[in-house]
Amino acid sequence: MSYLDDGYTLRSWLTTHDHKRIAILYAIAITGFFFIGGAAATLIRLELATPAGDLVSHDTYNKLFTAHGVIMVWLFLIPSIPSVMGNFVLPLMIGARDLAFPRLNLLSWYLYMGGGILTLAALFLGGVDTGWTFYTPYSTMFSNSYVLLTLTGVFIVGFSSILTGLNFIVTVHTLRVPGMGWFQLPLFVWAIYATSAILVLATPVLAITLLLVAAERLFQIGVFDPAYGGDPLLFQHMFWFYSHPAVYIMVLPAMGLVSEIVPCFARKRIFGYRFMAYAILGIASIGFLVWGHHMFVSGQSMTASLVFSLLSFVVAVPSAIKVFNWTATLYKGSIRFDAPMLYALGFVGLFTIGGLTGLILAALAVDVHLTDTYFVVSHFHYIMVGGSVMAYFGGLHFWWPKVTGRLYSGVWARIAAVIMFIGFNLTFFPQYVLGYQGMPRRYHAYPPEFQVLNILSSAGASVLAIGYLLPLVYFAVSLWRGERAGANPWGATGLEWQTASPPPTHNFDTEPAAPKTVYGYDAEADARLAARGAPASTERAEA
Amino acid sequence: MSTFGARILASAGQGTLDPSFSLLAPGASANAGRTDALFIALLVLCGGMAIVIATLIVVFSFRYRRHAVVDRGNQASGESAGEIRLEIAWTVTPLLIFLGIFAWSTWDYIRTTRTPADALPVYVVAKQWMWKLQQRTGRREINELHVPLGQPVRLVMTSQDVIHSFFVPAFRLKQDVVPGRYTTLSFTATRLGEFHLFCAEYCGSEHSMMLGRVVVMMPADFSRWLAAGPNEPGLAERGFALYRSRGCSGCHEPGSTVHAPSLAGLIGRTVHLQDGRSLVADENYVRDSVLLPLKDVVAGFDPVMPSFAGQLDEEEIAAIVAYIRSTSDASEGRR
Numbered sequence: 001m002s003y004l005d006d007g008y009t010l011r012s013w014l015t016t017h018d019h020k021r022i023a024i025l026y027a028i029a030i031t032g033f034f035f036i037g038g039a040a041a042t043l044i045r046l047e048l049a050t051p052a053g054d055l056v057s058h059d060t061y062n063k064l065f066t067a068h069g070v071i072m073v074w075l076f077l078i079p080s081i082p083s084v085m086g087n088f089v090l091p092l093m094i095g096a097r098d099l100a101f102p103r104l105n106l107l108s109w110y111l112y113m114g115g116g117i118l119t120l121a122a123l124f125l126g127g128v129d130t131g132w133t134f135y136t137p138y139s140t141m142f143s144n145s146y147v148l149l150t151l152t153g154v155f156i157v158g159f160s161s162i163l164t165g166l167n168f169i170v171t172v173h174t175l176r177v178p179g180m181g182w183f184q185l186p187l188f189v190w191a192i193y194a195t196s197a198i199l200v201l202a203t204p205v206l207a208i209t210l211l212l213v214a215a216e217r218l219f220q221i222g223v224f225d226p227a228y229g230g231d232p233l234l235f236q237h238m239f240w241f242y243s244h245p246a247v248y249i250m251v252l253p254a255m256g257l258v259s260e261i262v263p264c265f266a267r268k269r270i271f272g273y274r275f276m277a278y279a280i281l282g283i284a285s286i287g288f289l290v291w292g293h294h295m296f297v298s299g300q301s302m303t304a305s306l307v308f309s310l311l312s313f314v315v316a317v318p319s320a321i322k323v324f325n326w327t328a329t330l331y332k333g334s335i336r337f338d339a340p341m342l343y344a345l346g347f348v349g350l351f352t353i354g355g356l357t358g359l360i361l362a363a364l365a366v367d368v369h370l371t372d373t374y375f376v377v378s379h380f381h382y383i384m385v386g387g388s389v390m391a392y393f394g395g396l397h398f399w400w401p402k403v404t405g406r407l408y409s410g411v412w413a414r415i416a417a418v419i420m421f422i423g424f425n426l427t428f429f430p431q432y433v434l435g436y437q438g439m440p441r442r443y444h445a446y447p448p449e450f451q452v453l454n455i456l457s458s459a460g461a462s463v464l465a466i467g468y469l470l471p472l473v474y475f476a477v478s479l480w481r482g483e484r485a486g487a488n489p490w491g492a493t494g495l496e497w498q499t500a501s502p503p504p505t506h507n508f509d510t511e512p513a514a515p516k517t518v519y520g521y522d523a524e525a526d527a528r529l530a531a532r533g534a535p536a537s538t539e540r541a542e543a
Numbered sequence: 544m545s546t547f548g549a550r551i552l553a554s555a556g557q558g559t560l561d562p563s564f565s566l567l568a569p570g571a572s573a574n575a576g577r578t579d580a581l582f583i584a585l586l587v588l589c590g591g592m593a594i595v596i597a598t599l600i601v602v603f604s605f606r607y608r609r610h611a612v613v614d615r616g617n618q619a620s621g622e623s624a625g626e627i628r629l630e631i632a633w634t635v636t637p638l639l640i641f642l643g644i645f646a647w648s649t650w651d652y653i654r655t656t657r658t659p660a661d662a663l664p665v666y667v668v669a670k671q672w673m674w675k676l677q678q679r680t681g682r683r684e685i686n687e688l689h690v691p692l693g694q695p696v697r698l699v700m701t702s703q704d705v706i707h708s709f710f711v712p713a714f715r716l717k718q719d720v721v722p723g724r725y726t727t728l729s730f731t732a733t734r735l736g737e738f739h740l741f742c743a744e745y746c747g748s749e750h751s752m753m754l755g756r757v758v759v760m761m762p763a764d765f766s767r768w769l770a771a772g773p774n775e776p777g778l779a780e781r782g783f784a785l786y787r788s789r790g791c792s793g794c795h796e797p798g799s800t801v802h803a804p805s806l807a808g809l810i811g812r813t814v815h816l817q818d819g820r821s822l823v824a825d826e827n828y829v830r831d832s833v834l835l836p837l838k839d840v841v842a843g844f845d846p847v848m849p850s851f852a853g854q855l856d857e858e859e860i861a862a863i864v865a866y867i868r869s870t871s872d873a874s875e876g877r878r
Contacts, residue, residue: 058748131745137722138705142671142747226723229835232706233721266607275630297708298719299726302656306649313641320637321630327596328629330603332615337608345600352596356589359641363648365574365655366582369715372708372743436567436582438712440743443751447739449561523607524615531612 069132095177119153165199191256254391266333339413343394350386375435406482426460558736782866
């Protein structure tokens with residue numbers, strides 16, 4: 001009996017301990033938050049189509065970009081790949097029946113929903129205007145908006161992150177199927193493992209920071225506000241000590257996902273498997289030591305700036321290694337261009353541009369000009385949206401048949417991938433130019449010479465929006481009358497494909513054997529099959 | 544820089560607040576050329592890397608598409624020695640390139656932050672949502688900064704409320720303006736004209752209205768402009784008046800009966816503190832000593848100074864700092 005048939009009532013879903021059902025709960029909530037955050041972005045782009053601040057008031061504009069940031073970072077990006085896909089496939093990939101702590105997993109979801117609803121309540125009661133970064137002393141002493149409620153929401157969501165991270169760590173350590181060593185783990189498992197370590201180590205610092213902001217706001221205790229003897233830079237150090245690693249929380253799982261998709265559709269083992277795993281660990285650990293590159297013009301000491309600049313160049317090396325390895329995996333492959341592969345290749349392209357512009361920002365002399373301009377906005381959107389969101393869609397398309405047991409329209413899925421890729425570049429590439437020209441971020445109105453590029457960006461955003469809405473349609477059609485998928489429609493090697501689609505409640509009817517090698521694809525054999533005229537679908541049935 | 548050199552630079556064209564579109568407005572400060580050169584070099588390097596990677600992906604995708612008849616032999620099942628060599632190569636090469644960029648950009652950065660001793664000081668106080676600036680002569684400006692061409696200028700900045708950021712895109716420079724301390728920004732303008740001044744750190748409702756302009760003038764015009772201002776006492780003179788009226792002189796003058804350190808020529812001097820630390824006195828040190836006198840007590844003195852927090856506003860503190868700095872300038876002049 002599939003997990004989907006194990007109870008149809010709302011109660012059976014809201015009290016489930018099954019990691020797969022909890023993943024679906026997350027997916028539904030996250031999709032909702034994604035479109036709310038996206039609606040805020042739509043209004044921002046509409047406002048910026050003209051230089052005058054004429055569509056909404058400046059206070060409304062400030063609340064819109066704050067809402068966009070808070071929702072997208074904490075309610076969408078951070079939980080997206082780990083909580084949806086990690087939850088669903090991590091136990092399957094290591095041959096486990098569930099996560100180590102199924103009840104804790106459900107608690108995580110309730111904490112996430114509780115925090116998320118409080119945050120949304122703050123936004124709908126009147127909003128918050130501090131920016132997602134809550135810089136002090138603005139957030140503690142000057143903002144007249146729902147700062148405390150938002151802080152509370154984010155604080156609670158943080159505990160969901162910590163519990164989920166802890167659950168994943170214990171699961172990977174203890175529940176691997178007998179015989180599965182660390183270097184037989186799929187890279188997605190490595191990535192989720194490293195991400196979990198960051199979640200557990202960094203999120204408590206965010207919680208402490210937010211508590212101090214709340215305490216200063218309530219009791220004027222003087223931690224961050226110099227008027228009471230505090231230090232506003234202390235806040236920035238504490239905030240970025242969490243929020244820079246948080247960038248890796250958002251992008252490492254995406255890297256892991258792409259490392260699943262590229263070998264599967266190139267029919268080739270991933271190039272440099274061990275180096276890929278080490279690169280993940282390298283990024284996760286060095287990522288803790290670069291937070292000060294957000295503060296080059298903040299007034300921190302020059303020595304600090306030099307050290308953080310150097311370390312920021314060093315942390316770029318493992319990311320470069322990953323890009324080279326994905327590219328090399330294609331070499332001598334037998335490449336198919338199904339939708340997941342298009343999203344994965346889109347990720348590699350956009351992540352590369354985002355990463356390279358990160359190098360430009362790590363260069364102190366240039367960062368002094370570029371920081372707090374649209375160059376930075378564009379840079380992190382290339383990583384977060386071009387990278388992580390593209391990979392999230394890649395993962396959705398890759399595992400959709402496993403999760404639902406049904407196929408979707410391959411043609412429409414590919415069209416959506418292309419539209420997203422083009423729309424994304426149209427939206428964000430002009431922002432790089434705007435940034436070098438000097439347009440500051442978080443500007444409600446701007447001098448008229450910036451209008452041309454802003455119009456291009458807003459026009460691109462409308463293309464991007466179509467790309468994001470399309471999957472809602474063809475996925476709905478797939479649920480309603482999609483073709484049955486079979487256990488392994490892509491002929492993939494991971495253990496998650498060795499059980500039925502959708503999987504039974506306890507994942508495997510018989511415990512799977514640990515695979516001898518990870519990514520045991522054979523491009524030659526695949527090409528021979530293709531040469532004999534075997535269509536991909538026949539091979540899928542055989543696989 | 545000589546006036547003659549400044550004229551040559553000025554002939555490169557005047558900056559205006561031109562609302563028409565241009566891809567990259569030319570820089571207007573001594574460091575802008577260096578920053579642009581580094582940026583363009585990085586753009587070529589990063590663009591080159593992006594193109595190489597994109598080309599490889601496209602070529603591999605086409606050449607090894609599923610139905611292509613092509614040699615796919617040599618599919619080693621493990622990591623061969625060649626593969627490991629390749630991995631090491633593409634780990635070490637980027638690292639070396641990155642270290643090269645780091646060295647270049649750090650060199651530029653250190654040059655940019657170095658301030659010539661004769662830099663013209665301007666005191667800047669930011670508040671929601673305006674810039675208040677004061678020249679050494681006491682001439683005040685709001686949302687406008689007049690500076691002479693070719694002469695180094697040093698801004699000493701603080702904020703009355705939240706964090707702001709002083710950003711002049713044409714100078715390719717910005718510096719956050721933080722409440723509770725001084726931050727400094729120095730530059731030498733190399734083009735005549737008017738340039739945007741933006742607040743680059745989000746500071747509340749009217750953040751995007753916190754705009755101003757920097758006007759770069761010929762040195763002679765600048766002198767005339769300075770002299771034409773309302774007849775106010777110079778900043779240091781105002782500071783000296785405060786130094787007298789607020790009672791600083793009662794303890795810090797050499798003839799005083801209270802045992803307090805002399806402040807003459809303080810800025811730039813190495814100060815040894817009671818707790819064993821030593822520091823080079825700068826504007827922040829003076830500011831902290833006025834507001835938080837127990838923070839850095841000079842060795843050999845009792846911590847008897849009262850705090851002036853809440854009794855002096857930012858502009859008054861700036862005046863006192865300017866006065867104390869003027870005593871350094873005077874003592875240097877004598878040497």
